[in-house]
Amino acid sequence: MATGTLTVDLDALVANWRALDALSGAGVETGACVKADGYGLGAARVARALAGAGVRRFFVAVAEEGAAIRQALGPGPEICVFSGHMRGDTDMIGDLDLTPMLNSVDQLTRHFEALPGHAFGVQLDTGMNRLGMEPAEWGAVREIALARGPALVMSHLACADEPRHEMNAKQLAVFREMVAGIEAPLSLAATGGILLGAEYHFDITRPGIGLYGGQPFAEARPVAQLSLPVIQTRPLAMGETVGYGNSFVAQRAATIATVSAGYADGLIRAMGGVAQLYHGPTPCPLAGRVSMDLLTVDVTDLPEVPQMLDILGPDQTVDSLAEAAGTIGYEILTALGARYTRRYLEPAA
Numbered sequence: 001m002a003t004g005t006l007t008v009d010l011d012a013l014v015a016n017w018r019a020l021d022a023l024s025g026a027g028v029e030t031g032a033c034v035k036a037d038g039y040g041l042g043a044a045r046v047a048r049a050l051a052g053a054g055v056r057r058f059f060v061a062v063a064e065e066g067a068a069i070r071q072a073l074g075p076g077p078e079i080c081v082f083s084g085h086m087r088g089d090t091d092m093i094g095d096l097d098l099t100p101m102l103n104s105v106d107q108l109t110r111h112f113e114a115l116p117g118h119a120f121g122v123q124l125d126t127g128m129n130r131l132g133m134e135p136a137e138w139g140a141v142r143e144i145a146l147a148r149g150p151a152l153v154m155s156h157l158a159c160a161d162e163p164r165h166e167m168n169a170k171q172l173a174v175f176r177e178m179v180a181g182i183e184a185p186l187s188l189a190a191t192g193g194i195l196l197g198a199e200y201h202f203d204i205t206r207p208g209i210g211l212y213g214g215q216p217f218a219e220a221r222p223v224a225q226l227s228l229p230v231i232q233t234r235p236l237a238m239g240e241t242v243g244y245g246n247s248f249v250a251q252r253a254a255t256i257a258t259v260s261a262g263y264a265d266g267l268i269r270a271m272g273g274v275a276q277l278y279h280g281p282t283p284c285p286l287a288g289r290v291s292m293d294l295l296t297v298d299v300t301d302l303p304e305v306p307q308m309l310d311i312l313g314p315d316q317t318v319d320s321l322a323e324a325a326g327t328i329g330y331e332i333l334t335a336l337g338a339r340y341t342r343r344y345l346e347p348a349a
């Protein structure tokens, strides 16, 4: 079998959720963000493990993702949709009991007309200028919306991964002003916001990346391990080249392993010549460019070439691989391709 194995440690996932939950007070509910197929790790399995650990509120980007989570979890947990109530979403929102976070007066009108009495939340823009109602817009519809009892009033921080960034306090102040006197549950913090401290927590938090083992939650347990099969190995004489563009030139007699995974599997081209694969604790550098389905790896220093090499594991986390590729852990995770065999380690009871 030439497909790689992506092992998802659901016990570590649940432990990360509990650790993030423990960072906020007893009165704060910790939700879970499972958008983009559970950050690439499999939304249904991730959501079921988290629901088993006590998560009652899930967040997704689009209604279709919400539908998949409802199918995985059944009735009960609240599923909040960040993109709100889009044209064409009414049946899904209504039939599957999704809670749209209404982002504009247009969405508010659509929702109240199409599904009067159905649950909704409101998303406010406190300065990120991406999703949500601006202060003036909110001022105009605030009383109408509040009279219908929103399940949640939320906003999102632009710079929460930089604790000292002045934007955090600025957005906090704007949020406080926009929600003054509101009795509905409030939410401002994702992973970064949880780490900023209690004043950012309000009633509900929405961690994503921290659950999946990524920065800025430094204490997170790694959740994803990725092992790739070696298809063949070959000896190289000094001066021979490897791969497209001859970008690797052997500086010594070398052994090259050809490994099954490439940029079509989310191992982006920018990793070429920088990232490493691992056999246990021993690093084996990528030799030459990343191709669509294959990596070539310098395994000269291994006494014996194993059947599999790891590209995500204890010695190379999602964030260290991201750094080698000039990106962030979020992008590495959500790019993980569809060809891997996904294997799930169940949470300890």
Ligand SMILES: *Cc1c(COP(=O)(O)O)cnc(C)c1O
Pocket (backbone or CB within 6 Å): 033, 035, 082, 155, 156, 189, 190, 191, 192, 206, 207, 208, 209, 210
């Ligand atoms: C993605 C997202 C989250 C989760 O963010 P993390 O940084 O992954 O914890 C929370 N809220 C909103 C609005 C988001 O878009």
